Amino acid sequence: MSIPTSNTKSKFSFLLKFEDYWAIWLGAIILIFSMFVYFGNPPANMSKIIAESNATMQVESERAPFKTMAWFDANAAKTKVKGSSTPAAKAVTKYLAVPATWSSDNPLKSFFLSESGAKAQGTASAEKYTKAKAATAEAKGVAVGAETAASGASFKDAELNAQAKIQIAALQEAKAGEAKAKSAVEAKPYNHLVTMIPLMLAMALLFGLGLHFMGFSVGKFLIAFPAVFIFATLAFFIGSHEFAKAWGLNYVMWAIILGFLVSNTVGTPKWIMPAVQTEYYIKTGLVLLGATILMNKILLIGVPGIFVTWIVTPIVLITTFWFGQKVVKMESKTLNIVISADMSVSGVSAALSAAAACKAKKEELTLAIGLSIMFTAVMMVVMPMVVKSIGLNPVLGGAWIGGTVDSTGAVVAAGEILGPVARDVAATIKMIQNILIGLMAFGIAAYWALVVEVDKSNKADLSFSTAMREVWNRFPKFVIGFIGASIVFTIIYSGMGADNANVLIDNGTSSFLGSLQKWFFALAFASIGLSTNFREFGKYFKGGKPAILYICGQSFNIALTFAVAYIMFMKVFPGITEKLLQ
Amino acid sequence: MYAIRELFTIQTNRFKLNKSVLLSLSLVVLYLFVTVGLPSLSKLVGFYEYHQVIIEEKIDAGEWYYIFVEQIREIEPRVTHSLQYAPGMEKADK
Numbered sequence: 001m002s003i004p005t006s007n008t009k010s011k012f013s014f015l016l017k018f019e020d021y022w023a024i025w026l027g028a029i030i031l032i033f034s035m036f037v038y039f040g041n042p043p044a045n046m047s048k049i050i051a052e053s054n055a056t057m058q059v060e061s062e063r064a065p066f067k068t069m070a071w072f073d074a075n076a077a078k079t080k081v082k083g084s085s086t087p088a089a090k091a092v093t094k095y096l097a098v099p100a101t102w103s104s105d106n107p108l109k110s111f112f113l114s115e116s117g118a119k120a121q122g123t124a125s126a127e128k129y130t131k132a133k134a135a136t137a138e139a140k141g142v143a144v145g146a147e148t149a150a151s152g153a154s155f156k157d158a159e160l161n162a163q164a165k166i167q168i169a170a171l172q173e174a175k176a177g178e179a180k181a182k183s184a185v186e187a188k189p190y191n192h193l194v195t196m197i198p199l200m201l202a203m204a205l206l207f208g209l210g211l212h213f214m215g216f217s218v219g220k221f222l223i224a225f226p227a228v229f230i231f232a233t234l235a236f237f238i239g240s241h242e243f244a245k246a247w248g249l250n251y252v253m254w255a256i257i258l259g260f261l262v263s264n265t266v267g268t269p270k271w272i273m274p275a276v277q278t279e280y281y282i283k284t285g286l287v288l289l290g291a292t293i294l295m296n297k298i299l300l301i302g303v304p305g306i307f308v309t310w311i312v313t314p315i316v317l318i319t320t321f322w323f324g325q326k327v328v329k330m331e332s333k334t335l336n337i338v339i340s341a342d343m344s345v346s347g348v349s350a351a352l353s354a355a356a357a358c359k360a361k362k363e364e365l366t367l368a369i370g371l372s373i374m375f376t377a378v379m380m381v382v383m384p385m386v387v388k389s390i391g392l393n394p395v396l397g398g399a400w401i402g403g404t405v406d407s408t409g410a411v412v413a414a415g416e417i418l419g420p421v422a423r424d425v426a427a428t429i430k431m432i433q434n435i436l437i438g439l440m441a442f443g444i445a446a447y448w449a450l451v452v453e454v455d456k457s458n459k460a461d462l463s464f465s466t467a468m469r470e471v472w473n474r475f476p477k478f479v480i481g482f483i484g485a486s487i488v489f490t491i492i493y494s495g496m497g498a499d500n501a502n503v504l505i506d507n508g509t510s511s512f513l514g515s516l517q518k519w520f521f522a523l524a525f526a527s528i529g530l531s532t533n534f535r536e537f538g539k540y541f542k543g544g545k546p547a548i549l550y551i552c553g554q555s556f557n558i559a560l561t562f563a564v565a566y567i568m569f570m571k572v573f574p575g576i577t578e579k580l581l582q
Numbered sequence: 583m584y585a586i587r588e589l590f591t592i593q594t595n596r597f598k599l600n601k602s603v604l605l606s607l608s609l610v611v612l613y614l615f616v617t618v619g620l621p622s623l624s625k626l627v628g629f630y631e632y633h634q635v636i637i638e639e640k641i642d643a644g645e646w647y648y649i650f651v652e653q654i655r656e657i658e659p660r661v662t663h664s665l666q667y668a669p670g671m672e673k674a675d676k
Contacts, residue, residue, distance in 0.1 A: 054667075057663055057666075057667035058667055060667070060669065061667040061668060061669040061670070062669075064669055064670065065669055065670030066669055066670070067664075067669055068669075071667070071669065075659065075660060075663050078659065078663075079655075079656055079659045079660070082655075101640070104617040104618065104621070107617075155670075238612070238613075238616055239644060241616045241617065241620070242637045243616070243620035243621045243624060243633065243637075244616055244620060244644070245636070245637070245641070245642045245643060245644060246620075246624070246633035246634075246636040246637050246641075246643060247620055247623075247624070247633070247643065247644075248643035248644040249620075249644055250642065250644025250645060250646075251644075252644070252646070253644075257612065258612075261605055261608045261609065261612070262605065265601045265602075265604045265605040265608065266601045266602055266605050267601075289647070292647075292648075292649045300658070300661060300662060301661060301665070302665065346646070346647070347646045348646035348647075349646050349647040373644070376643075377643075380643060381629045381632045381633075384632075406646075407643070407644065407645065407646040407647075408645060408646060408647055408648045408650070408651045408654070409641060409642045409643045409644055409645030409646065409650070409651050410643045410644070412641050412643075412651055412653050412654070412657075413636045413639075413641045413643040416635060416636065416639050416641060417632050417635055417636075423653075423657070424657045424660060424661050424664075425661070427648075427651070427653065427654055427657045427658075428657065428658065428661045430648065431648040431654060431658065434647055434648045498662070502658070502659060506649075506655065506658065507655055510649045511649065511655075513649070514647075514649040514650050518650065576665065579664055579665050579668040580661070580664060580665070582664060582668065582669065
């Protein structure tokens with residue numbers, strides 16, 4: 001009996017010896033934990049509120065030719081039901097907080113807000129809140145009058161309907177202003193340093209577990225980990241400055257820069273290096289990211305959304321990659337695909353997935369992300385300016401921005417400059433595009449294993465089984481966890497139904513996983529900075545080819561997205577555009 | 583020999599010190615770039631007004647994936663409901 005046991009052990013021991021598998025195991029542990037916390041503790045009256053809200057919206061949509069006040073109230077009531085607001089969820093997520101937003105006059109606010117500070121902030125905003133409440137009450141009075149008048153005419157008087165629509169929109173705006181003022185008044189004290197220490201210990205133990213089985217010294221890792229964690233924290237701190245956020249320069253960039261500064265001046269101390277585990281952090285973060293790639297969302301905005309994202313984006317990705325190889329003649333295929341992916345799909349998230357799938361070098365990932373961040377900072381302001389100046393329909397303008405500006409935050413920012421309709425459409429288009437990264441990563445991993453790596457290796461005749469084994473050996477195994485998590489959560493999402501899933505997944509597990517992922521990626525980018533020599537970048541930026549590729553690809557993306565969005569939203573499906581305009 | 587060795591030791595130490603100073607200076611410049619440079623740059627290139635809107639709406643423009651963006655949690659149901667419960671219109675498109 002002992003011999004087979006030993007064989008079985010050795011046969012499966014690889015599952016505990018490689019980073020890719022540990023990324024999957026750690027991801028699985030975290031995902032199971034998140035399901036236990038969120039699915040096991042749904043908000044009180046969840047089903048009742050959802051059912052009542054849906055019924056109200058249905059009745060109101062049939063009663064009036066515009067969204068009535070009751071419609072908006074039902075929408076707001078349903079949106080307020082969140083898995084993240086249960087006591088169990090709050091108890092967990094408070095340990096995942098990152099440094100808060102701060103302005104130049106008070107950097108300490110990023111980590112600490114005292115009781116008196118919170119009170120002072122509340123007092124300072126009290127007057128604004130009182131005014132906002134009065135404005136809402138006044139707007140409500142006017143809106144009620146306008147809606148009653150329209151209702152009195154059985155919603156047959158176009159002028160009264162239009163008037164009611166305007167006043168109800170004004171009421172929604174006033175309510176939003178009141179909510180903003182209220183959150184300032186209700187500021188609560190915090191001390192993020194207290195919650196960050198347990199988080200650091202938990203992450204150190206989690207990653208240390210895998211490293212132990214992989215044969216690394218856990219002791220050395222545990223000593224080094226706090227240093228990398230501090231770099232990640234500082235990166236969050238710098239990225240939380242209000243203007244850094246407005247420019248779209250978040251922790252990703254600062255983590256790399258801080259690491260660079262150390263590694264290229266005094267040099268990264270050797271004792272820190274055991275915790276510089278770039279790929280381990282990235283792969284684990286990507287497995288968690290997989291659980292938020294929910295295929296159920298691709299029809300959120302109907303068929304036009306599919307065309308603008310799932311048709312245009314792959315065309316731009318493949319064309320840009322081809323252009324990079326054949327015309328720009330990029331030196332590195334991996335750099336080419338990472339730039340093509342981040343430019344055409346969704347910035348940093350696509351760059352990370354693509355880089356991990358094709359095993360790109362960390363310098364290539366850094367360069368691609370740097371290009372994306374720089375161009376996005378400009379595009380998110382220039383694109384809405386262009387949309388405004390040519391007077392585009394807000395739905396078309398939003399779709400154009402959503403399909404072309406790289407990062408989701410920048411898309412929402414650009415949409416906000418244009419107005420609520422454009423913002424909502426832009427964000428939804430970008431969200432559908434985000435979902436594409438799962439398929440994209442799988443496609444790139446498969447292409448690299450089947451085509452690119454085969455070209456590199458000698459092409460000696462191999463039997464089919466040997467060839468398949470070779471392909472399997474080259475395939476990045478963590479991608480299985482990444483895609484697997486996506487499939488499992490997509491199935492769970494469907495099983496729950498969209499409304500319940502919105503509460504328990506979108507506003508439950510996804511928000512928990514998102515907070516944790518941010519830390520994993522911050523550790524990864526700090527590790528990149530700490531282990532990279534600045535001089536290495538010269539050879540990757542040779543002849544400015546990466547920038548040329550990005551600019552050419554983005555120009556094509558802008559043109560094609562506009563053309564397809566125009567055809568879909570303005571010509572083929574004007575009904576959807578009308579509904580969104582309401 | 584002793585003198586030469588000492589000289590090299592001093593030079594090495596001074597070199598190390600210079601690198602530490604360089605790091606400290608770089609961190610100060612980085613901090614100033616964020617706290618003073620970025621707001622000034624916003625004004626300089628004419629983005630200030632737009633950036634103020636982004637700051638007031640508490641949008642983190644650097645967030646690179648949809649689950650990280652707080653506003654998405656309200657936008658998604660609003661869009662879904664707008665299409666699903668569109669008032670007074672045919673629902674044939676979707």
